[in-house]
Amino acid sequence: MYEPAGPAETRDFARAVRSGLVQPQKVIPARYFYDEAGSRLFEAITELPEYYPTRTETALLAQHAGTIAATVGPGRAVIEYGSGSSTKTPLLLTPLHAAAYVPVDISGDFLAQSAAALAAHFPGLPIHPVVADFTQNFRLPAGIAALPRMGFFPGSTLGNLAPMAAIDLLRGFAALLGPGSWLVIGLDLAPGPGKSVATLEAAYDDAAGVTAAFNLNLLHRINRELAATVCIDDFAHRATWNATLGRIEMHLVARRDTQFTAAGQQVSMKAGETIHTENSYKWTLPESRLMARASGWVPVADWTDPEQRFAVHLWQHNDGAMQP
Structure with missing residues (x-):
């Protein structure tokens, strides 16, 4: 063979x-798209006029990052799944007063470059890159063991997985991030009155x-x-x-x-x-909230653009968290 x-x-x-x-x-x-060439092509896609998810999600994060930070609290390690170029990450790191940043990506070369660029932007922030396929089991760096955690999963990457596999992945996030953690996740919305096929x-x-x-x-x-x-x-x-x-x-x-x-x-x-x-x-907002509850999270808040093309969600680990 x-x-x-x-x-x-x-x-x-x-x-x-x-x-x-x-x-x-x-x-x-789809995970095999992301060699170095594929990662760079995807970053180019995110800048295209037709590709609304990136600019819509970026605008939502910029608008609501303060609310997210006030709800989650300061001093957390931010673990970003499928970090790519980490272009959206500063929108959260600054208001969160993050204690550490852990970018996780399957493309090692691309990850090293983006982590170095972010380190230059945040010179005092401990950054611990992890080369891994986040759909599989991996370990978080020892340097964040004592820190409270927040997961960041932008770009509607969850959509690459079938619904049951998506729930399994989110359960894995809950297990890895642990009690007291939060998750900020971007999900593309299904076609509706403001969004055509x-x-x-x-x-x-x-x-x-x-x-x-x-x-x-x-x-x-x-x-x-x-x-x-x-x-x-x-x-x-x-x-x-x-x-x-x-x-x-x-x-x-x-x-x-x-x-x-x-x-x-x-x-x-x-x-x-x-x-x-x-x-x-693609999901509706009620479907997204059901998916959160099915995977060990409590949906706390979500925000959409006026056309309801995209949503940013804030979920809390279901470890005795308050129920909305």
Whole structure:
């Protein structure tokens, strides 16, 4: 069996690609988007005019950070899941008077760069980067063991997981952060009176083609890291709203019949056949509150923009916390 040399992450990638490409509906988990190139492409996506989530969430955090800080209290270690470039983080760190910052990200090189940039912005703040897939078990740094904690999970990244898996992840956050902790989480809202399906789909299929490049970079990564022979031009990006399942789906669609080798696996695809690369689930506000309660959190507050495109939630660990 094909087993590439190198770090465990590469071996895990190979196993995921090999198993995913033999399924009737071919699939590669979205977490493998985020090599260094993919992380930079995603940061470019967040600056696109069509991609409303980032600017909407940023505005909500800027508007309500003082209220969050007053509710949560000072002196906490802030643990950010999927920190990326940490561009939203200063909006909370300053009013919170944070005692430490723990950015957690799967892309080690990108994490090191963003942590260094944040350290320059907050020279007195202890920063403890953790290279990890936060959907799996990992340990927090020993340096924050005695500090009260607040999780920060922006960007509606939770939407990449199916509902039950999302609840399991949130339960894991509750267990890791522990009693007395809080969670600030950003969740993209389902289409409604102020938010059309067209607006939602455009956020995942921009006119400049940056999201397409992000999706196709997954094939470039397979070629780079797994000695694969994928012809990138044989594939196109597709993003559509699945109303039945309440999610945006991203696929790589075969433009013609194609054959290639990836992770030691021979693969044949017919024109129109797809590799399912990402889901992004969307929720209503009542669904989000139910999800909080099902996963060990108490919903304390939520804030949305006037069009109700996006919501920022504040949840408290359900360890005898006050009930709203």
